[in-house]
Amino acid sequence: MTVNNALIRDYIDRQNNELSAFIYDLDYLEQHIRQLQQQLPAQVDCYYAIKANNDAAILQTLLPHVYGFEVASIGEIEKVRAISDSVPVAFGGPGKTLSELRRALELNVTFYHLESALQLDRLNNLAMELGKTVCCLLRVNPHFALPKATLQMAGQATQFGIDEQQLLQLLPRLAEYPALEIVGFHFHCLSNNLDAGTHAGLVRHYLAAASQWASQFSLKLSVVNVGGGIGVAYQAEPQFDFARYCQQLTQLCHEYPQLRIATECGRYITAQCGVYLTEVTDIKCNHGEYFAILRGGNHHFRLPSSWQHNHPFTIFARDSWPHSYPRPEINGKTVTLCGELCTPKDVLAKQVTVSQLRAGDVIVFNKAGAYGWHISHHDFLSHPHPQRMYIKAQQFITTEVSYAA
Numbered sequence: 001m002t003v004n005n006a007l008i009r010d011y012i013d014r015q016n017n018e019l020s021a022f023i024y025d026l027d028y029l030e031q032h033i034r035q036l037q038q039q040l041p042a043q044v045d046c047y048y049a050i051k052a053n054n055d056a057a058i059l060q061t062l063l064p065h066v067y068g069f070e071v072a073s074i075g076e077i078e079k080v081r082a083i084s085d086s087v088p089v090a091f092g093g094p095g096k097t098l099s100e101l102r103r104a105l106e107l108n109v110t111f112y113h114l115e116s117a118l119q120l121d122r123l124n125n126l127a128m129e130l131g132k133t134v135c136c137l138l139r140v141n142p143h144f145a146l147p148k149a150t151l152q153m154a155g156q157a158t159q160f161g162i163d164e165q166q167l168l169q170l171l172p173r174l175a176e177y178p179a180l181e182i183v184g185f186h187f188h189c190l191s192n193n194l195d196a197g198t199h200a201g202l203v204r205h206y207l208a209a210a211s212q213w214a215s216q217f218s219l220k221l222s223v224v225n226v227g228g229g230i231g232v233a234y235q236a237e238p239q240f241d242f243a244r245y246c247q248q249l250t251q252l253c254h255e256y257p258q259l260r261i262a263t264e265c266g267r268y269i270t271a272q273c274g275v276y277l278t279e280v281t282d283i284k285c286n287h288g289e290y291f292a293i294l295r296g297g298n299h300h301f302r303l304p305s306s307w308q309h310n311h312p313f314t315i316f317a318r319d320s321w322p323h324s325y326p327r328p329e330i331n332g333k334t335v336t337l338c339g340e341l342c343t344p345k346d347v348l349a350k351q352v353t354v355s356q357l358r359a360g361d362v363i364v365f366n367k368a369g370a371y372g373w374h375i376s377h378h379d380f381l382s383h384p385h386p387q388r389m390y391i392k393a394q395q396f397i398t399t400e401v402s403y404a405a
């Protein structure tokens with residue numbers, strides 16, 4: 001576990017009952033992003049994809065250490081602009097409407113990642129009305145084969161990017177968009193890739209394809225954004241070998257000295273700084289199988305059910321049981337950890353073996369800092385929201401989420 005364990009224990013001991021909370025360790029996050037930046041070659045601009053976790057405290061912690069932020073909505077741009085007027089912002093997403101692009105222009109977006117001919121038309125017209133020229137990358141849905149990953153956004157029929165074959169029709173016509181300065185290409189093709197070698201291989205493909213298009217169509221290519229997608233091992237697999245990836249990136253930087261390479265990781269930056277704590281409220285045996293019910297679930301932490309995986313966890317035992325009636329308990333049994341929602345899909349870990357588990361103990365789900373709270377349907381069933389806590393300088397700093405600058 002990477003979040004400060006002693007403080008988790010302390011927090012659990014201070015709560016009487018019905019505990020559910022996210023704890024984010026900003027000390028760990030800062031140390032982690034520093035280590036990543038130390039390893040990345042200077043030619044690589046590291047953006048943070050804020051969809052993974054857009055809390056103000058997280059963004060503020062990352063601000064001094066990242067090149068910029070990748071966003072996918074006006075709400076996300078506003079969250080970034082609430083903490084900085086000037087940090088570079090790259091605006092992606094397949095559904096950018098006219099009104100969103102208009103607002104993005106007001107909010108001083110740095111790079112527009114355009115995903116269709118209509119997006120080029122909309123932005124070109126708006127920028128011309130304002131007498132502006134804006135920097136854009138074209139997001140490509142390539143035709144070359146991609147390695148397998150948990151989620152695949154391109155390299156196949158999806159709604160993302162411009163199909164490579166249509167791109168080849170578009171590139172000779174870029175003069176029709178005088179307000180758009182096309183500075184490069186954007187690729188974000190997969191999520192949760194755990195293999196450093198194949199990830200670097202993908203970047204090699206992207207750079208080669210982008211350079212080939214630039215020379216074929218006489219483009220001034222200055223940036224290739226290679227997306228996010230670096231994985232976090234939630235099970236027993238080896239972690240992504242970041243050092244090896246950076247060695248291969250360094251080699252690529254030597255081969256393409258004239259290019260800036262941008263990355264926009266989300267999960268790999270924030271997954272490990274957060275944990276989700278939830279109390280066991282009941283344990284029962286139905287049809288011969290044990291189930292532990294948790295004070296929380298999918299509506300707080302949707303990642304395990306959306307990925308259909310058993311999320312890694314640690315049990316924090318609580319010895320006191322201040323009730324006169326018996327305490328449900330299992331020892332050396334296999335149990336399914338379920339949330340409190342009225343759906344059999346509310347499962348966070350299925351048929352896992354525990355040495356001991358009792359009602360009142362606390363399950364701490366690790367690696368919950370990215371795509372945890374932020375992708376969950378918080379108000380389904382109107383249960384209370386979990387507490388949101390941050391650790392900074394080895395103490396809890398707040399229980400509130402605030403977007404104040």
Ligand SMILES: Cc1ncc(COP(=O)(O)O)c(C=O)c1O
Binds near residue numbers: 052188
């Ligand atoms: C365009 C884009 N960039 C970056 C990311 C971040 O991906 P990850 O968290 O896998 O690094 C996403 C995630 O969906 C995305 O859609």
